Amino acid sequence: MRRIGVIVNPIAGMGGRVGLKGTDGAATLARARELGAQPVSAEHAARALRELPEGLELLAAPGTMGTASCTAAGRPCATLAISATGAEATRAAALAMQRAGVDLLLFAGGDGTARDVLAAIGMALPILGIPTGVKMQSAVFATSPAAAGRVAAGYLRDGLLREAEVMDLDEEALRDDRVSPRLHGFALVPRERALMQACKAGASxxxxxxxxxxxxxxxxxxxxxxxxxxxxxxxxxxxxxxxxxxxxxxxxxxxxxxxxxxxxxxxxxxxxxxxxxxxxxxxxxxxxxxxxxxxxxxxxxxxxxxxxxxxxxxxxxxxxxxxxxxxxxxxxxxxxxxxxxxxxxxxxxxxxxxxxxxxxxxx
The missing domain is CATH 3.40.50 (Rossmann fold)
Structure with missing residues (x-):
């Protein structure tokens, strides 16, 4: 039976509608909540999971980091025991899923989440991003949550992979009205073109x-x-x-x-x-x-x-x-x-x- 790992960053994308440039950092998250920001990543992840074929085994991070989205999508899952919090919890969950031998790691978040996954497992495991962040410069994301589910299903059929860039912008620089992109490395992603976003490119x-x-x-x-x-x-x-x-x-x-x-x-x-x-x-x-x-x-x-x-x-x-x-x-x-x-x-x-x-x- 094919196994899919599921990690959800529960705060990813909260700053978008309230005019913030992301939710990295405790102060920014607190400000987003003060402005009335609501979580969006859980439903985005559930939308992707509903597109997966039947007969898969899902291994999810606990609570709002994965299991809740599986439940919302009507997909039974096994739950990892993770005691860490924040970005460290994402890294710990990714490493645990690599050790558990999942065939593909689906993660819901933005560029910061992609960086955490990359830091934990590098290119040891294929990954695929469900877009729920604010910016998403990286080429590891599908074009939409539903597209992520369809890309994952396609990969389980054909097993084709390629390398894709993991990028991120300096959020402090953004708040100072400066764009400062940086390449953080490469990850293995499904070899799909039409349903995957490309890496952000500069002006011509x-x-x-x-x-x-x-x-x-x-x-x-x-x-x-x-x-x-x-x-x-x-x-x-x-x-x-x-x-x-x-x-x-x-x-x-x-x-x-x-x-x-x-x-x-x-x-x-x-x-x-x-x-x-x-x-x-x-x-x-x-x-x-x-x-x-x-x-x-x-x-x-x-x-x-x-x-x-x-x-x-x-x-x-x-x-x-x-x-x-x-x-x-x-x-x-x-x-x-x-x-x-x-x-x-x-x-x-x-x-x-x-x-x-x-x-x-x-x-």
Whole structure:
């Protein structure tokens, strides 16, 4: 019988909707809870587990670190005895699962969780990430929780593996508005392309002039009395600078009448503002990965997106960035499969003044 290990980071992703850049560290977690953040990783993990075929043996970390998600998914499991807490518990569970001889380790979390798993077992065991964090730069994650379950099922059939990067951003640097990525190593993951996200890639120099001109055009065409929700990343930051303010690199800013109305907003702030005026959301594309939603911009929650409407989402990206996407499609991972499906289909991506490319959004 094939054996799957299950580890869930119960606090991963809690900071997303409240405008924090992650939940690493006791102080950040406490702040997230003060702001009303709710756990999201348990249900994400359960969604992945529901996609697994019958007849598997699941070995889970205890309580909210695994067993609870198995129970929610209706999947019986054996439970590890782990006495450690926090990141050390993740490392201890990963090592115990390696020793138990699981065929694949499924973990739910973000880049920090991937680093802990890598530190414990290296390349001794195939791993697969269920995306529940805020940023997720690493190439060890599936494109969505359900996709993770399908990738795991495919690996159990064919047994094909490849090496993938484990990356992470310095969260303190992010809070100082600096992007500081680092490669922490490589892990073995299932050899799947369409359902796995790529490693985060940087901006392309050939796109610079076109995007600067596009930013000025977008600002010139902004409608009075309309909110503009400006997404995170360097592409949308050009629009913020064209409006006359620096903007938040890894957060959502709101402009009204070509002026900054609110900076680095949370989901709750966005919902209050959307009750006052119609809005357009301007989103960039994550380089190398093709994500529009669900990677670093969880403030744009399902409730916010429904208020905005798909017809009021504008996508901006450099033509070279789009050309490097493999496969050539965009991704959304809002946390609600029904909304992801509603957002799917073709969308125009603005690459320069008067120029667009049509790309498919794959849920």
């Amino acid at each position: 120099v050939p796109d610079e002039a076109a995007l600067e001109a596009l930013s000025r055009r977008i600002v010139a065409q902004m409608q009075p009395g309309r909110l503009y929700l400006l997404g995170c990343g360097t592409t949308t930051r050009r629009i913020k600078r064209a409006l006359g303010f620096a903007g938040t690199l890894m957060g959502i800013d709101v402009a009204l009448d070509r002026r900054l109305l609110a900076a680095d907003v949370s989901e709750a702030q966005l919902l209050r503002l959307l009750g006052q005026a119609p809005a357009t959301a301007i989103l960039g594309v994550t380089g190398g990965q093709g994500f529009l939603l669900g990677r670093g911009n969880q403030q744009l929650s399902p409730a916010v997106l429904r208020r905005v409407g798909r017809e009021n989402i504008m996508v901006v990206a450099g033509a070279q960035k789009l050309a490097l996407l493999d496969p050539a499609c965009l991704h959304v991972d809002t946390g609600e499969p029904a909304l992801d499906a509603a957002l799917s289909g073709y969308i125009a991506v603005h690459t320069a003044p008067g120029r667009t490319a049509m790309l498919r959004i794959a849920a």
